[in-house]
Amino acid sequence: MTKHTLVALVEDKPGVLNRVTSLIRRRGFNIESLAVGHSELPGLSRMTIVVDGATTAVEQVRKQLEKVIEVVKLTDITEGHIIARELALIKVHATSATRSEIIQIVDIFRANIVDVSTDSLVVEATGDEEKIDSLYSLLKKFGIKELARTGRIALPRGGGGVI
Amino acid sequence: MKLNGAQILCESLVKEGVEVIFGFPGGTLLPLYDVLAQYPQLRHILVRHEQGAAHAADGYARATGKVGVCLATSGPGACNLVTGIANAHLDSSPIVAITGQVARPFIGKDAFQEIDITGITVPITKHNYLVLRADDIATTVKEAFHIARSGRPGPVLLDIPRDVFIEEATFHYPEKVELRGYKPTVHGHVAQIKKAAKLINESNRPVILAGRGVIISGAYEELKELAEKAQIPVITTLLGISCFPEDHILSLGMLGMHGMACANLAVDATDLIIAIGMRFDDRATGRVSGFAPHAQVIHIDVDPAEIGKNVRVTVPIVGEVKNVLRVLNKQLDAQTHVDWMQQVEEWHREHPLVVSHESEKLLPQYVVSKICEVTKGDATIVTGVGQNQMWAAQHFCYQKPNSLISSGGLGTMGFELPAAIGAKVGRPEETVWAIAGDGGFQMTIQELGTAVQDKIAVKIAILNNGYLGMVRQWQALFYRRRYVATPLSGPDFVKVAEAYGLPGMRVTENSQVVPAIRKAMKHQGPFLIDFVIEPEENVYPMVAPGSTLAEILEDPRKKVEIKVKPRETSNL
Numbered sequence: 001m002t003k004h005t006l007v008a009l010v011e012d013k014p015g016v017l018n019r020v021t022s023l024i025r026r027r028g029f030n031i032e033s034l035a036v037g038h039s040e041l042p043g044l045s046r047m048t049i050v051v052d053g054a055t056t057a058v059e060q061v062r063k064q065l066e067k068v069i070e071v072v073k074l075t076d077i078t079e080g081h082i083i084a085r086e087l088a089l090i091k092v093h094a095t096s097a098t099r100s101e102i103i104q105i106v107d108i109f110r111a112n113i114v115d116v117s118t119d120s121l122v123v124e125a126t127g128d129e130e131k132i133d134s135l136y137s138l139l140k141k142f143g144i145k146e147l148a149r150t151g152r153i154a155l156p157r158g159g160g161g162v163i
Numbered sequence: 164m165k166l167n168g169a170q171i172l173c174e175s176l177v178k179e180g181v182e183v184i185f186g187f188p189g190g191t192l193l194p195l196y197d198v199l200a201q202y203p204q205l206r207h208i209l210v211r212h213e214q215g216a217a218h219a220a221d222g223y224a225r226a227t228g229k230v231g232v233c234l235a236t237s238g239p240g241a242c243n244l245v246t247g248i249a250n251a252h253l254d255s256s257p258i259v260a261i262t263g264q265v266a267r268p269f270i271g272k273d274a275f276q277e278i279d280i281t282g283i284t285v286p287i288t289k290h291n292y293l294v295l296r297a298d299d300i301a302t303t304v305k306e307a308f309h310i311a312r313s314g315r316p317g318p319v320l321l322d323i324p325r326d327v328f329i330e331e332a333t334f335h336y337p338e339k340v341e342l343r344g345y346k347p348t349v350h351g352h353v354a355q356i357k358k359a360a361k362l363i364n365e366s367n368r369p370v371i372l373a374g375r376g377v378i379i380s381g382a383y384e385e386l387k388e389l390a391e392k393a394q395i396p397v398i399t400t401l402l403g404i405s406c407f408p409e410d411h412i413l414s415l416g417m418l419g420m421h422g423m424a425c426a427n428l429a430v431d432a433t434d435l436i437i438a439i440g441m442r443f444d445d446r447a448t449g450r451v452s453g454f455a456p457h458a459q460v461i462h463i464d465v466d467p468a469e470i471g472k473n474v475r476v477t478v479p480i481v482g483e484v485k486n487v488l489r490v491l492n493k494q495l496d497a498q499t500h501v502d503w504m505q506q507v508e509e510w511h512r513e514h515p516l517v518v519s520h521e522s523e524k525l526l527p528q529y530v531v532s533k534i535c536e537v538t539k540g541d542a543t544i545v546t547g548v549g550q551n552q553m554w555a556a557q558h559f560c561y562q563k564p565n566s567l568i569s570s571g572g573l574g575t576m577g578f579e580l581p582a583a584i585g586a587k588v589g590r591p592e593e594t595v596w597a598i599a600g601d602g603g604f605q606m607t608i609q610e611l612g613t614a615v616q617d618k619i620a621v622k623i624a625i626l627n628n629g630y631l632g633m634v635r636q637w638q639a640l641f642y643r644r645r646y647v648a649t650p651l652s653g654p655d656f657v658k659v660a661e662a663y664g665l666p667g668m669r670v671t672e673n674s675q676v677v678p679a680i681r682k683a684m685k686h687q688g689p690f691l692i693d694f695v696i697e698p699e700e701n702v703y704p705m706v707a708p709g710s711t712l713a714e715i716l717e718d719p720r721k722k723v724e725i726k727v728k729p730r731e732t733s734n735l
Contacts, residue, residue, distance in 0.1 A: 060471075063467050068344070072343045
């Protein structure tokens with residue numbers, strides 16, 4: 001498994017994101033994505049960091065991040081059973097000739113159309129990275145105007161959490 | 164009772180047992196300096212440049228084991244601390260740096276002398292704070308000192324806006340620190356220690372590589388017990404020097420780029436490295452792919468991120484050195500390692516450190532060995548960076564615990580004088596010698612003024628070769644003697660000393676060395692000696708960059724007088 005999913009619970013204070021990204025940059029770690037938001041615990045935010053194990057010493061990333069004073073807990077949840085999801089918004093070029101084909105593809109992926117205009121559609125898709133990648137590649141031929149992806153967020157399956 | 168932020172800061176520093184602050188005032192610090200006079204127990208030493216304040220706090224911290232404190236104003240003052248903070252960070256030295264910041268309404272507006280010093284120092288501090296309320300000062304100071312001194316020590320910066328110094332709040336100093344994300348592991352894992360003991364008991368050719376972690380942890384006795392009980396040679400890193408007496412029969416001295424040949428050969432041949440409070444720096448390991456090819460590695464360190472970072476480790480043990488060694492030592496068998504010790508002794512005999520060879524000029528090695536002789540090793544040596552540092556490391560016999568203070572990780576030229584000032588303030592009864600090069604000394608030469616004004620009796624030995632010597636040596640060895648930008652015309656250091664108000668002497672011949680050192684020691688205040696040495700003397704032995712420790716180059720010249728560091732005679 002080359003992609004590692006690290007979950008960091010960090011104190012919700014100014015500058016924490018800067019500390020984490022500064023460390024990742026300075027140590028030359030390659031990260032694929034980083035997503036931040038509130039956690040279930042007051043005062044703690046949850047960062048989900050995806051690291052490519054083929055190009056980066058994941059163990060070093062983990063240990064160095066744990067040294068950041070405001071990182072309360074860091075867990076590599078790669079090995080366990082996890083639910084991993086990413087949200088993508090894709091603005092596709094769409095004409096009356098192509099619109100129905102696009103909608104068919106979107107349906108197959110259980111994605112949603114969330115905005116329509118005369119020459120475009122905005123597709124909202126949720127899933128793992130592979131699903132988003134394949135949807136993107138199918139929509140590509142219609143012309144992609146804009147793409148926004150959140151990066152992975154993940155939870156372990158079952159009753160246990162990262163703490 | 165309500166106090167203002169400046170008073171709360173001073174009260175908090177007093178609570179932390181701070182005795183001295185190395186600082187330089189400025190606009191944002193005016194409210195703080197105004198109340199500092201009310202706290203005579205906080206001695207303020209005015210430096211001449213903020214870099215000097217950070218190095219002095221660092222030197223003080225290393226000499227005392229306490230947290231050193233430095234203070235600088237916003238903007239340029241804070242920026243000038245940066246080198247000193249980075250230096251403390253790389254060498255795990257506990258300092259608290261306090262900087263003034265522009266008043267809160269001006270933050271983010273590029274105000275006069277505003278700089279984002281917390282942003283700048285993120286990668287070079289253990290932690291830092293922008294304190295936005297007077298009410299937060301006491302808790303923040305408590306946390307800062309706790310973080311600086313515990314676990315793997317390091318620098319912590321507090322940035323305090325000018326108006327926070329003026330704001331009033333109730334002073335209450337917290338008893339305890341509550342940091343959810345900071346709990347250093349102090350005790351080693353029992354099962355791991357057991358595994359380590361088994362490896363040591365089964366090893367035929369073990370070596371100990373001891374670093375500054377031993378000194379930080381004060382584990383001198385525990386290290387000695389380990390070495391003596393299992394008869395294991397002790398090799399130190401540069402910053403590990405003086406964690407084990409160098410006149411001990413088991414001492415092999417320093418390893419690495421300019422380490423003792425016998426130490427490097429032993430590391431190359433060993434079957435088990437017991438690495439204690441060290442971090443396998445590239446200057447210590449040589450080419451890492453060829454480092455200790457036959458060895459399994461036990462690595463004991465309080466910082467888990469150091470374990471497995473540079474070399475593959477067989478048994479990792481995270482914990483404070485002293486605690487780990489206490490448990491480990493109980494599980495060790497008494498050993499003799501007769502064959503191995505004989506081999507090590509043979510290397511030691513065959514590869515002594517050359518103290519002297521034929522030369523018309525004064526030699527730096529001779530100067531350092533005479534400082535050792537006159538002080539009888541009872542001194543704190545503070546070095547600059549470069550050749551002077553290596554000669555000071557090689558030719559002084561360190562017998563007293565924690566008697567060498569040097570800039571290892573960052574390699575900061577100019578560290579010597581301000582760090583020696585800090586060390587002398589921390590150890591007023593002790594002789595403190597700064598060993599400098601003529602290049603590095605000029606980087607912080609203005610701190611002579613600090614030593615004179617505050618009557619800090621540091622003794623300064625400049626090994627003056629008229630070159631940026633270490634760079635020149637590399638140009639000589641690897642760039643066909645093309646000496647680009649390394650010859651340097653210095654000032655008349657004796658006159659500079661006199662201009663600052665301290666006595667100075669110039670020494671050009673062997674016969675003058677000992678009398679000059681004695682004169683410096685006899686003098687009550689600071690004293691400077693300008694030793695004019697052989698300009699093109701090189702540091703040997705040397706492991707060239709990209710080479711392994713076994714490929715060590717020794718001094719190619721004819722040896723006249725061979726003198727190894729005094730060492731108990733082997734009874735093998």
